[in-house]
Amino acid sequence: MPRQQALITGIAFLLPIVVAAADLSLLTTLLIVLALLVWAWLATLVGLGRKPGEEAFVLDTITASHFAEKVRWCLDKLGVPYEERRWAGTLNAFYRGRTVPILRFRTGRVTSHIGNSSEILRYLWGTFARERPDAALFLEPTPERTALEKRLDRYGRMLQVWVYSHLLDEPELTLRAWGVHDKRVPAWQRRLLRWLYPVQARLIRRAFRIGPASYERAKSGIEEVLSEVDRRLGEQESLNSILGDGVPNYTDYAFAALSSVWALPPNMGGSNEPLLDIEALPEAMRRDIEEFRHRFPAASAYVDQLYREHRDSRDANEPRDA
Ligand SMILES: N[C@@H](CCC(=O)N[C@@H](CS)C(=O)NCC(=O)O)C(=O)O
Known part of the structure; x- marks a missing residue:
């Protein structure tokens, strides 16, 4: 449904260009507008008519x-x-x-x-x-878990700054991360993204204020969280949960999922191969990753362990790369 609505909106935006380019008559234009309205209405009716439970x-x-x-x-x-x-x-x-x-x-x-x-x-x-x-x-949101979750969400935002600081000057790698080779992304979006890359890269630069100062701030914020997780895990006998719950809870999965940006597990997203090959990354990014792994061994071993033992290759058989 959202894709169908996005398509209808896209066509409506393009319509004036088509009308001008093809010099369409008023009657033809009216018929096209009417057809679009009927299409949007039918899409709404189909949505309403769908039985609850379908596509849960x-x-x-x-x-x-x-x-x-x-x-x-x-x-x-x-x-x-x-x-x-x-x-x-x-x-x-x-x-x-x-x-x-x-x-x-x-x-x-x-x-x-x-x-x-x-x-x-x-x-x-x-x-x-x-x-x-x-x-x-x-998933129970106890006070300890929600407090950790807040810090992890900030860690996730700092990782966005960190990754874009390293990758934006590498269009091919960034485009891969944005899905241009992912067959599960609609082909028209993948094509559009290639054309739009310079604009998108600029928008990202502005949105995250990418630059040397923000990179330094993000990196030290990331290290602070990794150090805290490393310390907490180091105090436990086995690597089972950051908060010492004995078994992993949603904050553990959140920590591993957010860390996937630098840990590059082979089965991220339930897949069966890493999204980015570490060897292909810019040298400065590889150096940071090595530093994270070296300085925070318990935290990085925990990410690997959670991905190994708690993450299925759910859709490993689905087509992925174009
Ligand atoms: N606080 C949000 C952050 C979500 C977020 O920043 N998502 C990024 C991807 S990691 C996004 O939507 N990027 C824009 C896009 O790709 O269109 C959350 O926890 O879901």
Whole structure:
């Protein structure tokens, strides 16, 4: 549905150009407008007519989004079926004013949606704590967990600054992360993204104020969180949970998912190969990654362990690279 609406809106925007270029008559133009209105109306009716329960959850994502990975991981752990819809990176933010992940679900006859990974997790807890109490226990938002989650969300934002500081001057790598080779992203978006790259890169630079000072701030903020996690894990006998709960909870999955930006696990997003090859990364980025691994061995071993033992290759058989 959202893609169909985006398509109808796109056509409506392009229509004046088509009318001028093809010198269409008033009657033809009116008929096209009428057809578009009927199409939009039918799409709405089909949505209303769909039985509740069909397409229970739809998760909007982009190829490389550590915040989307956090929600995806928790949905997988919860064991609820969902359909993932991948968009090309940056298009949602700068042309629709939305970030991913977005969770869409049926509430009665209508479809509702929530953005922002932490709010999505609260919704899942609210819904499944009663329906599947055992399976949902890892989502319980205790005060300790929500306090850690806030710091982890800041860590996620600092990682965005860090990764873009290293990658924006490497269009091919950035475009790969934004999904130009990902067959699950619609082909028209992948093509559009290639054309728009210089604009998108500028917008990202401005949005995150990319520069030497923001890079330094982000890197030291990242190291602060890694040091805290490393210390907490070091105090425990086994690597089971940052907060010492004995078994991983959603903050552990969030930490690993957000860290996937530098840990580059082979099965990020339930896939079966790393999104970016470490050897292909800019040297300064590789140096930072080596430093994170060297200075924070328990934290980085924990990310690897969680990806190895708690992350399935859910969609390993789906087509991925074009
Ligand atoms: N606080 C938000 C942050 C989400 C966010 O920054 N998402 C990025 C991807 S990691 C995004 O939507 N980028 C824009 C886009 O790709 O269109 C959350 O927790 O979900």
